[in-house]
Amino acid sequence: MDLVPSPSSKFLKxxxxxxxxxQIIFDKASSVVKCLVCENVLAEPTGGKINIKSKNVKLLS
Ligand SMILES: [Zn+2]
Known part of the structure; x- marks a missing residue:
């Protein structure tokens, strides 16, 4: 999943x-983001931008 680089932080669905x-997640989260329902890992921090595991991601504007 490649998102367009941006200097500002974003919320992603x-x-x-x-x-x-x-689930709404923050693209600069500093810890692993898990699904609140089943605890599947949705995203992991990479030191900068978050690495999203799901292919079904929408940018919230
Ligand atoms: Zn889940």
């Missing part, structure tokens, strides 16, 4: 591939 729960 990620759909859990395991249970289809939709």
């Amino acid at each position: 990620v759909v859990c591939e395991q249970c289809k729960n939709e």
Whole structure:
């Protein structure tokens, strides 16, 4: 998943591939983001931009 680089932080809507729960995450989260329903890992921090595991991601404007 390649997102257009941007200097500003963004909120993303990620759909859990395991249970289809939709969750809003912050693209500069500093810890692992897990699905609140099934605890599947949705995203991991990489030191900068977050690495999102799901392919179903929408940018919130
Ligand atoms: Zn889930």
